[in-house]
Amino acid sequence: MAEYKFPGVYVEETLGLGVSVASGETAVPVFLGDFGDAVDSVAPLRSWLEFTELGDTLTASVFAAVLRGYFANGGSRCYLANTAGRSLDDTLAAVQGYSDITVLLAPGLWDEGEKQAGEWARALAGYAASHRAMAILHADRAHTPAQASAAVDGWGLEEEARSHTAVYHPWVRQSGTGEEVVVPPSGILAGVWARTDRERGVWKAPANVVLAGVSGLEYRASDQEQGDNRSLNFLRDFTGQGLVVWGARTLAADEGITWRYIPVRRLVDAVYRDIATALQILVFEPNAQPTWEKARAAVDGYLHSLWRMGALMGTKPEEAYFVQVGKDITMTQDDLDHGRLIVKTGLAVVRPAEFIMLEHTIELAQG
Incomplete structure (x- = not known):
């Protein structure tokens, strides 16, 4: 903190709300x-x-x-x-x-x-x-x-x-x-x-x-x-x-390829839990572009780290995952009016051409 030596009006810039997604325990x-x-x-x-x-x-x-x-x-x-x-x-x-x-x-x-x-x-x-x-x-x-x-x-x-x-x-x-x-x-x-x-x-x-x-x-x-x-x-x-x-x-082995394998099911569930936990910090934040960008950047950074560790398919990030959030992209005006922040993610965990879709809706408090 700065040291103030005489009376007056001081303006101090501080970092805004930080959002990050951390990997939680997966086998408890x-x-x-x-x-x-x-x-x-x-x-x-x-x-x-x-x-x-x-x-x-x-x-x-x-x-x-x-x-x-x-x-x-x-x-x-x-x-x-x-x-x-x-x-x-x-x-x-x-x-x-x-x-x-x-x-x-x-x-x-x-x-x-x-x-x-x-x-x-x-x-x-x-x-x-x-x-x-x-x-x-x-x-x-x-x-x-x-x-x-x-x-x-x-x-x-x-x-x-x-x-x-x-x-x-x-x-x-x-x-x-x-x-x-x-x-x-x-x-x-x-x-x-x-x-x-x-x-x-x-x-x-x-x-x-x-x-x-x-x-x-x-x-x-x-x-x-x-x-x-x-x-x-x-x-x-x-x-x-x-x-x-x-x-x-x-x-579900005989019901299609999507959830046939244990690691696919467990990875998707772990990603969902991690993102849902992290986005809770945004409750009570304004449902506007700065908040959306914080959410998108946090989820993107998390999925990028998973891709680099080999958890997702694809030779480049855009083949491995995507993150979407925004008005007329993931949210309608009705969603905004009712305080819903919706983040959509897609994960290429089965084949590069197939994405498993996740959607997170955060209820933001209304004034």
Whole structure:
């Protein structure tokens, strides 16, 4: 600040409102299940050591093996959501208070049979779709690939929910504790997603990754079985490679190319969340050209950085993305009269010639 030595009128120029878009965390999972008295509603968890401090009852449960696999394969910060004494709807309502959660898992998905598995799958997938998150689900332990596909089809997920859901098969034999335990693969995959995002980026497929702490598979699928069940993501045992993740598709794999692949769905959702968060600073700003330019420049800078990191297709920025904002471009006079600031972006995440469209509407306060 300038030093004023005598009375008078001083004019000091300051920088205007700055807008920037930062990349948020992309792989923060919540594990839903009956944690008894060890967890009160929703609790954060930062490490395996923290989990062991929750008590002997939990450390001897299947959740312990699932969480061990999660942390062993690259997982870090996560949440536990307790369903003990409350409905699944109430549990998901509590989860809604944590906006950083981007992945949902239910290790006990099949504990009460096929009917409950379907109810939980629909609830988790629906929540994921409405919150731009993902549900990592799994087939039952005894399922063959054909049975797993039939069970998943029986869930009756809506199209949008299918694009926000990935299903893995088979269950795994987990080692490292002195004895083998058989666990669903979802926790391990959540760890793989977290590690892949951290090391390569959310746009990298979480596949062709060697699994840690896994000694075997409960079912060895063939190439033919994988080809016949394209909505499932398989864990495979290849000679010379070991146990690897061999698939990166959503349940929308058979419904067109747009949302077929996990990294496409997750990248677009991450971009939407990041831009929406950043543009909140513009609430109460005048809905006029200077504000529009701040929004455009911030989003352009963010997408340009993603393109330079290899997240978007194209040999030059205009082939990779576009940003639009302005009267008679993204907004009508009615939008302006009602305080709506609309920013449209297009991302070439599938092929250079195809753009996935996003639209952000910010409600600006009216005087």
